[in-house]
Amino acid sequence: MPNESPANADRFDVIVIGGGPAGYPAAIRAAQNGLRVACIDEWKNRDGSPAFGGTCLNAGCIPSKALLESSELYYRTQHEFAAHGIRISAATVDVAQMQKRKSTIVRGMTQGILALFKGAGVTPLQGHGQLHGGKRVEFTGHDGARRSLAAQHVVLASGSAPIELRTAAFRAPHIVDSWGALDFPAVPRRLGVIGAGVIGLELGSVWRRLGAEVVVLEALPDFLAFADQQLAKEALRHLKKQGLDIRLGAKVSAATVRGEEVDVTYSDGRAEQRLTVDRLVVAVGRRPYTQDLLAGDSGVDLDERGFISVDEHCRTTAAEVWAIGDCVRGPMLAHKGKEEGVMVADRIAGRFGEINYQVIPSVIYTAPEIAWVGLTEEQIKASGRAYKSGIFPFAASGRARAMEQAQGFAKILAAKDDDQILGVHIVGPLAGELIAEAVLAMEYSASSEDLQRTIHAHPTLAEALHEAALNVDKRAIDTLNR
Ligand code: FAD
Numbered sequence: 001m002p003n004e005s006p007a008n009a010d011r012f013d014v015i016v017i018g019g020g021p022a023g024y025p026a027a028i029r030a031a032q033n034g035l036r037v038a039c040i041d042e043w044k045n046r047d048g049s050p051a052f053g054g055t056c057l058n059a060g061c062i063p064s065k066a067l068l069e070s071s072e073l074y075y076r077t078q079h080e081f082a083a084h085g086i087r088i089s090a091a092t093v094d095v096a097q098m099q100k101r102k103s104t105i106v107r108g109m110t111q112g113i114l115a116l117f118k119g120a121g122v123t124p125l126q127g128h129g130q131l132h133g134g135k136r137v138e139f140t141g142h143d144g145a146r147r148s149l150a151a152q153h154v155v156l157a158s159g160s161a162p163i164e165l166r167t168a169a170f171r172a173p174h175i176v177d178s179w180g181a182l183d184f185p186a187v188p189r190r191l192g193v194i195g196a197g198v199i200g201l202e203l204g205s206v207w208r209r210l211g212a213e214v215v216v217l218e219a220l221p222d223f224l225a226f227a228d229q230q231l232a233k234e235a236l237r238h239l240k241k242q243g244l245d246i247r248l249g250a251k252v253s254a255a256t257v258r259g260e261e262v263d264v265t266y267s268d269g270r271a272e273q274r275l276t277v278d279r280l281v282v283a284v285g286r287r288p289y290t291q292d293l294l295a296g297d298s299g300v301d302l303d304e305r306g307f308i309s310v311d312e313h314c315r316t317t318a319a320e321v322w323a324i325g326d327c328v329r330g331p332m333l334a335h336k337g338k339e340e341g342v343m344v345a346d347r348i349a350g351r352f353g354e355i356n357y358q359v360i361p362s363v364i365y366t367a368p369e370i371a372w373v374g375l376t377e378e379q380i381k382a383s384g385r386a387y388k389s390g391i392f393p394f395a396a397s398g399r400a401r402a403m404e405q406a407q408g409f410a411k412i413l414a415a416k417d418d419d420q421i422l423g424v425h426i427v428g429p430l431a432g433e434l435i436a437e438a439v440l441a442m443e444y445s446a447s448s449e450d451l452q453r454t455i456h457a458h459p460t461l462a463e464a465l466h467e468a469a470l471n472v473d474k475r476a477i478d479t480l481n482r
């Protein structure tokens, strides 16, 4: 680097505050676009070590998937292997090793971000960032040292934090948030989960498969109320079969730690009910996190729910200040934040950048997996648009049967008039991988006929989408056309 005055060293084209899956891709793309970039992140892990990657890599997507994979393997030894003709006399669970493996994966991934920054030329700054007027950023390092930085553009990517219930305040190790539930050192005998959302179901599944008795309390009367209800019903049936005790219409009103137990009180609409568990996970959603992010003169407005207000291109109310990821409106998903980061970095560089918010996939990594993109059948009905529906059950898939995982279905909803695919809903093996084809199809405004005429390898799980598309016009080959 050429000799620079300290003033120049503190001046950037782009400063990104937040190094999670929204912020770090924004920083990398901005650097790829030839800009001088710094990325500030304050995350510290439980051992006090700073790490890039935010919630997703340190306490969300990645550690949860590591434990889901380990627990799923154990579950399969118990429930699937015998059908394959494999007898295992004594499979046992070593939670310490599972946790060690999880931590190694997390460490590798978060250190990978530093390597990516180095390769792209992004300056990593570990500590707190606060935006002031005039796009000045006050940086306080973890060692307490302060620097005043300036940028042409600032990207806010401060993420989200778990919502705490007043009626069930966090009290580790008994009443914990999702991060706490990813770090249990042993399998709780009785586990309560408040909230049957994505996170509650995934964490409940992990500990259920490892042997815990799991009760999930959900205030709403419908399971996965935001999903296609045919999909939700099928998923509920399978999750219940695995022993997850999911109680709908159960609103928690109190949780009290008593010795080593937690007493939970909830109303089921008729009467007050009680439940005693050893550990309680509160998974009732997340809220935008903007603590100490904005100085009074920053010019950045929040909306009434605490999200940073942005337009469709993630511009805030302050000129040349952008905001992306969980701290702005839209689904709280890592891939949504990543694409917003890339869009913003490209727009800053004067390039094209758009997000198609209608085509963002959702995945729940239970077994079977649950995945969808586009509109639900309920939403299409409500819109009044005439539609056609095609379903293919995995029971008719040779590959799913060979895998001993012939559960669930793929469902495609297409417009009656022009046959455009409006929504795809899959519950079944590797649904989270299969949905990618549907996302691509919808991104290209494909019709069900486009999928019908696309050759799918045999025997694959992906054939379920092909056959569901054929079933839209009642021309499926491998299932009855109903
Ligand atoms: P975050 O990941 O929260 O990152 C924000 C970063 O900014 C943090 O490191 C924070 O410390 C830092 N920061 C905040 N303020 C400042 C400041 N002022 N100065 C410096 N640094 C600051 N999503 C999926 O898509 N798929 C999944 O499978 C999935 N699984 C999940 C499982 C769990 C248990 C949880 C909790 C979440 C899961 N999510 C999943 C959601 C996903 O983690 C979030 O959508 C994603 O992390 C949001 O990215 P982000 O960059 O906006 O925010």
Ligand code: AMP
Pocket (backbone or CB within 6 Å): 165, 194, 195, 196, 197, 198, 199, 200, 217, 218, 219, 220, 250, 251, 252, 253, 283, 284, 285, 286
């Ligand atoms: P998500 O926002 O997808 O993580 O889901 C959180 C879930 O928690 C939602 O389905 C809420 O209905 C549910 N929830 C919120 N508060 C309570 C409560 N007091 N008791 C039971 N469930 C709750």
